[in-house]
Amino acid sequence: MSAHDFKAAAARHALGFVAPRMRLGLGTGSTAAIFVELLGAEVRKGLSVLCVPTSEQTRVLADRLGIPLTTLDETPLLDLTIDGADEVDGELRLIKGGGGALLREKIVATASDRMIVIADASKKVDKLGAFPLPVEVVPFGVTATRNMIEMLAADSGCHGDIVLRLAADGNPFVTDGGNLIFDCAFGAIDDPESLDEALKFIPGVVENGLFLGIADAAIIGGPEGVAVIEAKYGESQEAV
Incomplete structure (x- = not known):
């Protein structure tokens, strides 16, 4: 099957x-x-x-x-x-x-x-994180938001590539709400609750893909x- x-x-x-x-x-x-x-x-x-x-x-x-x-x-x-x-x-x-x-x-x-x-x-x-974590962000100040994601994720013990998602045509992928998505390849997330809480502190982050x-x-x-x-x-x- x-x-x-x-x-x-x-x-x-x-x-x-x-x-x-x-x-x-x-x-x-x-x-x-x-x-x-x-x-x-x-x-x-x-x-x-x-x-x-x-x-x-x-x-x-x-x-x-x-x-x-x-x-x-x-x-x-x-x-x-x-x-x-x-x-x-x-x-x-x-x-x-x-x-x-x-x-x-x-x-x-x-x-x-x-x-x-x-x-x-x-x-x-057994542990979340092999799939890159999507983080939805507003388009304004996207580079500054990415830097904040990187910094606060590191404080939660998460490190890895943070890549802006692209659509099939090579342009940034745009959500139904008009936002952008960073895919965060953090690997194993030892403390999802801590990471979720950290991401909520970032003004440019609309929501993240951790459903806890x-x-x-x-x-x-x-x-x-x-x-x-x-x-x-x-x-x-x-x-x-």
Whole structure:
């Protein structure tokens, strides 16, 4: 079986958490897109849901599939968000933002009663940081902001290349919110909470891709089937 098969297995399992008349947040990325496709099929069978997409990419896909859409302004409280992740550790701490939607993803996730992560087994890690950490910044003063990221990250024990993300045409990648992204190749992040706190001190930083204490469960598809990890904050996580 391929990584796509594992992603599809996780996405299919996540449908079991969706109930009629739920208000859902729809994530961004390859695994989230599989879930949106599967959800669209259920909507065509009669499932009634109302959804907030986390990116224009997801909005276009969901609209094409006939999934009813709303906004957080119209529907500010959601029941459940289902989204992917670039990395997830045993404490359900995440790195997200590889698709460039981390700000909207974090807003939607925190507006939800629950967030469930869906991923293939390659995204499960012992320690965050092999995937470069995305940091979304405003365009004004971008070089000064980069320097501050480098300095405060070093204070948190993180060192590595900090590179402005480029689009396919070679120009800077621009998020749906009109911002830029630095991809920070810090390697293993020993203290994600300290790094997250440090980045929040930088005025030019809009948000970073560390999702800490946000995910309530992770559905991981792999060669041995699907595993569900439930968050027990303040306690140890266990697979069920």
